[in-house]
Amino acid sequence: MKAVKTLGQFIIEKQADFPYAKGELSRLLRDIGIAAKIVNREVNKAGLADIIGDVGTVNVQGENQKKLDVYANEQFIAALQSGGECCTVVSEENDEYVYIDSEISKNAKYVVCIDPLDGSSNIDVNVGVGTIFSIFRRVSKDGKATMEDVLQKGTEQVAAGYVVYGSSTMLVYTTGKGVNGFTLDPSIGEFCLSHPDMQVPQDGNIYSINEGYYAHFPDGIKKYIKFCQVEDEKTRRPYTSRYTGSMVADIHRTLIKGGIFMYPITAQAPNGKLRLIYECNPIAFIVEQAGGRATNGYERILELEVKELHQRSAIIIGSTKMVEKAEEMLACFSPQITKTTFEGVVTIQ
Ligand code: AHG
Ligand code: MN
Ligand code: MN
Numbered sequence: 001m002k003a004v005k006t007l008g009q010f011i012i013e014k015q016a017d018f019p020y021a022k023g024e025l026s027r028l029l030r031d032i033g034i035a036a037k038i039v040n041r042e043v044n045k046a047g048l049a050d051i052i053g054d055v056g057t058v059n060v061q062g063e064n065q066k067k068l069d070v071y072a073n074e075q076f077i078a079a080l081q082s083g084g085e086c087c088t089v090v091s092e093e094n095d096e097y098v099y100i101d102s103e104i105s106k107n108a109k110y111v112v113c114i115d116p117l118d119g120s121s122n123i124d125v126n127v128g129v130g131t132i133f134s135i136f137r138r139v140s141k142d143g144k145a146t147m148e149d150v151l152q153k154g155t156e157q158v159a160a161g162y163v164v165y166g167s168s169t170m171l172v173y174t175t176g177k178g179v180n181g182f183t184l185d186p187s188i189g190e191f192c193l194s195h196p197d198m199q200v201p202q203d204g205n206i207y208s209i210n211e212g213y214y215a216h217f218p219d220g221i222k223k224y225i226k227f228c229q230v231e232d233e234k235t236r237r238p239y240t241s242r243y244t245g246s247m248v249a250d251i252h253r254t255l256i257k258g259g260i261f262m263y264p265i266t267a268q269a270p271n272g273k274l275r276l277i278y279e280c281n282p283i284a285f286i287v288e289q290a291g292g293r294a295t296n297g298y299e300r301i302l303e304l305e306v307k308e309l310h311q312r313s314a315i316i317i318g319s320t321k322m323v324e325k326a327e328e329m330l331a332c333f334s335p336q337i338t339k340t341t342f343e344g345v346v347t348i349q
Pocket of ligand 2: 247
């Protein structure tokens with residue numbers, strides 16, 4: 001019988017890949033895994049306990065905060081605080097970055113950016129939700145973390161991952177040497193290696209986009225959607241359409257089955273909706289590590305300049321061939337949205 005490998009065992013084994021590492025990143029990943037199990041416990045009880053619905057507050061992006069958004073945020077920050085390896089946290093649920101101010105965090109080297117609960121509007125209806133995290137080494141030497149520490153480019157990430165609370169709960173992460181997935185075995189309370197060395201298929205036949213906004217998409221995206229819908233046996237078209245409203249769930253499916261996930265700019269969201277540092281960058285790092293491609297339609301996500309904490313970005317991500325085709329359509333039919341005019345300047349017909 002094959003022995004199970006827990007997330008903790010795997011992290012320690014992999015530490016040997018980084019000869020200079022002193023175990024801090026391993027401890028940080030372990031802390032995130034522990035918080036994920038606590039959040040999982042509450043997510044699983046949604047419907048039984050009084051944890052469904054809005055708190056009545058609005059976050060910095062003007063979104064209603066769900067009780068579980070707030071709960072998950074508190075749990076992850078508490079785990080990072082007691083772990084001692086993280087000096088500051090950028091969270092979707094906090095306007096500013098949060099200093100971790102504890103005796104054991106004095107020499108903490110890492111910055112964590114997090115979307116504590118992704119797809120939270122799906123909580124009330126029992127559809128899969130997630131957590132997304134991104135880890136950087138701090139740039140400043142000591143003292144309180146600075147803007148320079150939290151506004152690093154995606155290429156500087158040392159690790160990134162997500163947890164999907166779905167029909168089973170999985171934690172998927174990368175430290176830049178491939179992607180591995182762990183399924184939570186509730187009977188032993190451990191994440192166990194179930195998806196070693198995940199690879200996104202180079203091509204696929206699933207497209208994922210909120211087509212309700214069709215009228216507001218740039219022409220290149222409209223043309224690509226039409227391309228997906230055209231009959232063509234050789235390329236397995238028409239493709240099928242899947243969109244859950246939880247990016248983590250849609251990305252997890254894309255990683256396993258292949259496909260393309262798009263959240264482009266729209267008339268209502270002229271810079272895109274998803275946030276660069278705790279949604280797009282970590283997911284782009286994972287998908288690239290699994291052999292896929294991630295762009296805003298014109299530029300590689302991981303190389304985008306990061307100017308503010310809650311900066312938004314368009315994202316087109318998934319199987320390389322599909323993403324390249326969408327980029328080709330954008331270059332051909334929406335060339336007016338160029339590198340320099342990308343931020344907000346768009347002609348929508
Ligand atoms: P969050 O719950 O963290 O605010 O993220 C929701 C995001 C993402 O998960 C999803 O893909 C997208 O918003 C859905 O947005 P639309 O309803 O506009 O399609
Ligand atoms: Mn989100
Ligand atoms: Mn969220």
